[in-house]
Amino acid sequence: MAAATDGNATLSDLGEFGLIGRISDLAARTAPGEDVLVGPGDDAAVLRVRKGHVVMSTDLMVEGRHFRRDWSAAADVGHRAAAQNLSDINAMGGRAQWLTVGLAAPADLPAEWALDFTQGFAEECALVGAGLVGGDISQADQVVISVTVIGACAVSPVLRSGAEAGDVVAIHGRQGWAAGGLAVLGRGFRSPRVLVEAYRRPEPPYDAGPVAAESGATAMIDISDGLLADAGHLARASGVSIDITTGSFEVAEPLVAVGAAIGADPLQFILGGGDDHALLATFPPGPALPDGWTRIGTVSAAGDGPSVTVDGSAYDGPTGWSHF
């Protein structure tokens, strides 16, 4: 549903304080709880914390690099901007509580875009009960979105560095769908629609992180740079090696179809894709995995240094994304 605004007004028409007012109205609906002691509109928000710690993370999204306005509606971009930050807290085994947004945008950006973005953002936050409590806006040559989230963990946070030889590597959530959708959009198509939608609005498994933490996960990361790239981050942080077994993936039919259409191995989307915000975690070998987790590999001692292999060998396909 679009946030109503005055026809074709731009940010310049609405003005800084007009825009802040409208965004604050939308934000206020996301954070009605008694724990928001002061919401948007002062020098800072004041937020009650019930644990003796906070987890805190910041992510950027840049127009033309992380999204295109002709590929995603404003509300989609809002959903994704929130999702990728909420996912970082999920990957610590935590629950997100409060977010701020910095929105830099050209003066001729339709005001509707900024408001629809905010509404999509707020809807995604509502999925986990988190509130938008502040932010800033500025003029810039392109849209740059910066989101910061804080939250808390009920048990000890699950770091990237806790994996041990003998652990099981497991995944929770769709993987490769968003990459398939992006490949489709990049070739000027709009279907399979289910993949395009997966790219536009990822569905991170928000409950899976805290459950994994309570179930004894030894290390965890959200897959945002690509499955193999993020497995590499985890392996290096833990000082271990990881082998991924491709036979453990059920390659979904839409991915098979896109692979056939563009002449690519659909496994490439799964191994290299990073926009679904699935969770990758390691668990001790003994007990059964929590619900929804699929075993996809094993952890071994680092040997000559931390490494990630695929079916026992080095992988020579695309493995992820670098920002420079």
Place this chain on the structure above:
Amino acid sequence: MAAATDGNATLSDLGEFGLIGRISDLAARTAPGEDVLVGPGDDAAVLRVRKGHVVMSTDLMVEGRHFRRDWSAAADVGHRAAAQNLSDINAMGGRAQWLTVGLAAPADLPAEWALDFTQGFAEECALVGAGLVGGDISQADQVVISVTVIGACAVSPVLRSGAEAGDVVAIHGRQGWAAGGLAVLGRGFRSPRVLVEAYRRPEPPYDAGPVAAESGATAMIDISDGLLADAGHLARASGVSIDITTGSFEVAEPLVAVGAAIGADPLQFILGGGDDHALLATFPPGPALPDGWTRIGTVSAAGDGPSVTVDGSAYDGPTGWSHF
């Protein structure tokens, strides 16, 4: 002091993970405390909080709009980026604890710039004992910096909304110097140097916010949009009117000199300037003001609505800054 890097390397040469590594090294020096349970390098930082609340704020700085690389060194921009966020916590009467930085920048930005920026940022944080605990980087067409800070207040946060008729309006910190410096730079000059330096590296009165809170300040704001503009924010939030007495300002000699040189009333820098991050607060009329605060005006009932007047009359000079 410049952060060492490899000659003329750009961000593109250094690469995403190279840059993150270097920035994390600099950041780690700012946050050595036992309260940083997990620092940069995981999905989120984990931070011990000792109060039952956090104060949280986000600010953007955009190249060409908030700073120019030919007017300010990278370290200066780092100092300012930190200062404007630390100042928001100051204006709540709080003390800043942890910050994250999102840095979007062109691939051909010298890596030295990003590292010097980080070093300046870290040095400013060190003035209040706050730590840089995380962030994100991305490629973009221009440099966009997004900073989020969290902190805590020892006593109740001082909001914008608590001023009452009869209160005294007071200021703490240099006011108008940065605006004078900006006016000088905008005309292609580099002196008076003291004003240019005031613009490049503001010196917010970091201790004054918590002291004002403990001394019973009824409302407070940091002056970032301009003295009259921010007085207006405070007046509207409190539902009061504010009158500023220009005779209460001692117009510093460098401001007089610049005013004479460019044919402007130097009061214009004081009334319209917003880059010094001085504090504006209201106090009950009775007791003496805390050290360092100067009485500059009075609070009265709103009458026909909240307003800000200067020496009893509407002011028709420039009153501040709008981002769109």
